[in-house]
Amino acid sequence: MNIDINDKVSSASHKNSIIFLTKVIELLNNSSDNSKELPYENTVIATVFIQMSLELAIKFAIIRNNGIRSILNDKKQTLLDDESLYNLFIENKLKVKEFDNLKNYIKTNENIFYLKKNSILLIEKFQLFRNKLVHLHYNFTNRELDYLKSELIEIIVHIIIVLLYTKDFTSPSEFYINILTKDTFKKLISNRLYINEMYNLASANNSKVFNCIFCNNKTLGMSEFICYSCLTEYDNKNIYGFTDCVFCKTQKSVIYDRLNISNNDHITKGLCLKCDIESLVYECSICETNYNLEFNENGEKQCKKGFCKND
Ligand SMILES: [Zn+2]
Ligand SMILES: [Zn+2]
Ligand SMILES: [Zn+2]
Known part of the structure; x- marks a missing residue:
């Protein structure tokens, strides 16, 4: 048997991360753009789901970069060959490190995982929300509720997508469309908060930002010739x-x-x-x-x- 254990386990994490991610995007879109806050039920679900998606995305990225053994908690398991590890995976017996441990791994290897310092702070904030919510309760402050929607978008765009992106896709847009399904992708790029976030990003990296003919958002960065919302590239001079x-x-x-x-x-x-x-x-x-x-x-x-x- 010739099993690529890294591929098997990372693909499973990737798939499940996207399931939770898709749900969060749906929750964001189901609440009206004008209301600053999510309904309470959506706040609780989105906060827990985004953390699930994030944990799986981190595991995916670590396995992809450093192999399955770097996420295992059991020294004996790390010494096993691929086939034995695969059997343990099938039997649900792999022992995986705690999230905090994996998060610190990402933190200390920032040159591999490309996350900014702010991103780590945001991960820690949602880690706290999730732990409190799952174990008893979390009393959100008004300020936290005010920023929750835009922080969820920030985690999706700047953290989860960054971790899940692989070179298997020729362009970021192909990646987005493939992993999110057309419908979810369409919902995401019509979300006001997402558009604002993309406009800010495009403006930070391009002196001129114009309207995109494909998604109609003012998020086309003219130095890079890419639309930050729908990720269409405009740099093909033949077209x-x-x-x-x-x-x-x-x-x-x-x-x-x-x-x-x-x-x-x-x-x-x-x-x-x-x-x-x-x-x-x-x-x-x-x-x-x-x-x-x-x-x-x-x-x-x-x-x-x-x-x-x-x-
Ligand atoms: Zn004009
Ligand atoms: Zn566009
Ligand atoms: Zn001429």
């Missing part, structure tokens, strides 16, 4: 062209389709991702200069059909 907007005077904010432009006399419709105004874009087939056709300020000297100013 996407950008030109300046003559209406709002923004540079490179008008997007147009380069794929079919040559079949169409090198003219196509453009849309400004900042002011939302549509226009016609001309792109020279020789020098690839592009401009807005309705406002051709350079007149005769500008590239046009059969003439290139740079030729």
Whole structure:
């Protein structure tokens, strides 16, 4: 028998982590965006479930990076071969370290797991909520309730997804869509708190943030050419062209389709991702200069059909 024990156990943790994660996203979306607080029942369930999802995501990440033996609590078990460990796994007899122990492992190996210091503090906060709730009760303060929804989003985006992401996916968007199902993903990217969080992130990393044509959120970072909400990448120069907007005077904010432009006399419709105004874009087939056709300020000297100013 040739068993990849690390793959078997980590896949199981990954799968279960996503089950809890999906439930939390549903709970967040079932409460109205306008109300700051979750209903009490949802608060309790979401707090416990996010912690479950997180614990499993941490186990997944550790097994993926360091192997199953690094999460085992029993010295004798760590010395067993893969096949014996697999048999113990099937019989539910693997002895796994306490969460606190695994959390400290993540904390002291931050260069492997890419979690920020703030993330660890947040994990510890929810660890406390969960332990108190499961063992007796937790009296949430008003301040804690005020921040709970946005902290749940923060844990999903900055911690769980980071831990669950693997190089098996070619892009973060493919990963998101594959693990969350289309429906859950759609719910997540239409959540106001999620959009705000993504806007803040995009703004921190990009000097210009525009509207995304796919999810309609203002979360497209123009330095990285990626939408932070739906994770669509805009950096394929064969598909996407950008030109300046003559209406709002923004540079490179008008997007147009380069794929079919040559079949169409090198003219196509453009849309400004900042002011939302549509226009016609001309792109020279020789020098690839592009401009807005309705406002051709350079007149005769500008590239046009059969003439290139740079030729
Ligand atoms: Zn988008
Ligand atoms: Zn514009
Ligand atoms: Zn030209």
